[in-house]
Amino acid sequence: MIDFKALFKISYGLYIVSSGDKNHGNGFIANTVFQVTSKPPKFAVCCNKNNYTAEIIKNTRAFSVSILQQEATPEIYGTFGYKSGRDVNKMEGLNLKYGETGVPIVLNDTISYFECKVVETVDLGTHLMFIGELIQSEVIDDTKEPLTYDYFRKVKKGAAPKNAPTYIDKSNLEEQTESKNRYQHQCTICKYIYNDAVEPIPFSELPDNWVCPTCGAAKSEFIKI
C-alpha cells in the first residue's frame, strides 16, 4: 500500500533553475536540486520534458541555480513556477547577472547561486535529470533563511505544479470531509485552492485586490469548485 502523505516528509528547498543566454533566457522553479558528488562537486536538477527550460538546457549544456530566500515574493515564484517561457519573457525587468557559460542568473530574492556545466543527462521517463559540474558559486545575501518546500506548503500554502516531480494528484489523498455549506475556490493559474472551511474569511468576502498567495494571480482568476 502507498500512503502519499509519507512522501510529504522528504525535505526540499525551492530554487530558480535558469539557462539560455543574454538574448534568450528562461528559468523555472525546481525543488529537486541536490549535490551528488563532492570530488568534483556535481549537482543534479530534475526537469519535466515539456518544460521549456529543459529544451534550453539541452541546447545550452549549462544552467544556474538561484537559492530562494524564505520571503521570496509571489511575483517571483508565480512567474517561475506557474507560467511558461513559451508565453512570457520571465527574465524581463529582473536583477540578473550572466555566468561564465553565459547563462542568466536570477538575483532577486536569492541567497546564493551556483552555475554548472552539464556533464550528463539521465532520461527518467516524464523528466530529465541534468547532472552538472560546478564552475562557480557565490553568496548574495547571507542574512536570510532559504525557502524550503515545507515552508512553502505550510506557511505560503503553495502546491506543486503539475510538471513537478513531487506533484500529488489530490484524488490520491483521503481527506476533505467537512466543507458542507462552505465553498472552495481554485486559482486557474496555479491550481491553489482557497478553502472557506479552513480560512478565517470566506472567499466571497476577500477584498477585490486580494491576490493568490501562491502565484500572485488576481481574485478574478479563481473559480468555484
Added chain:
Amino acid sequence: MIDFKALFKISYGLYIVSSGDKNHGNGFIANTVFQVTSKPPKFAVCCNKNNYTAEIIKNTRAFSVSILQQEATPEIYGTFGYKSGRDVNKMEGLNLKYGETGVPIVLNDTISYFECKVVETVDLGTHLMFIGELIQSEVIDDTKEPLTYDYFRKVKKGAAPKNAPTYIDKSNLEEQTESKNRYQHQCTICKYIYNDAVEPIPFSELPDNWVCPTCGAAKSEFIKI
C-alpha cells in the same frame, strides 16, 4: 570563483537508506534522497561507491528510506552515519520491519518510510545514484518534524562524513582565525570538532560521561588538534 558557503544553502533532509534482507541487512545516513518523477513515483538516492550499502543495493535491487525525526538520537545517526556495516551489525537491537522486497526498514526515530525497487543505476564517478520505483510507503509518527541537514548542522553541530556527496574539505573554507590559546578537539569516529573558542565550557572541563553530540562516541575518543 567557487564559494563553498553558497552551497550550504541547499536544503536536504536526513534519512536512513537500508537494503539487504532479514539475515543480512545494512543501512547508511543519506541526505540526497528526492523524488524525481510523479508518474510513476520514482526516487533517487546517492551512495558512495565504497559504502557497504551500495554493494548490497546493487545485489538486492531494492532499498527502503526511513525519514528521520528532528530529535533522532545520536545512537541512530552515529551508527548509520559514521560506522561501517563491514565492522558492525547496524541492525542489531533495532525496531525493524521488512518490506515487500524483503529489505529491512528502520522504524526507530522514523516519521515515515518508503520502499523502492531499483529501475536504474547511474554512475556519477565517486558515487552511484540508484533510481527506484515506489512500491509502498507508510506514515509511522505524524507528530514529529523531519530532521533536516540544516538543523543537524546548526543545532546538532554535525558534519557530513567523508563519503557524503556534500562533504566539504574544511581547508576550502576561509575561516578559523580567533582560537589563540584555546584548543580544538576532534572526534576520531565522526570528525566532529569541539572548539573551545565557541563553546561555553572548555573541552577539558567537560564531564567524563560527556559524549560526542554527533555520533555518540565517548569523550576519550577525542584527540587535541
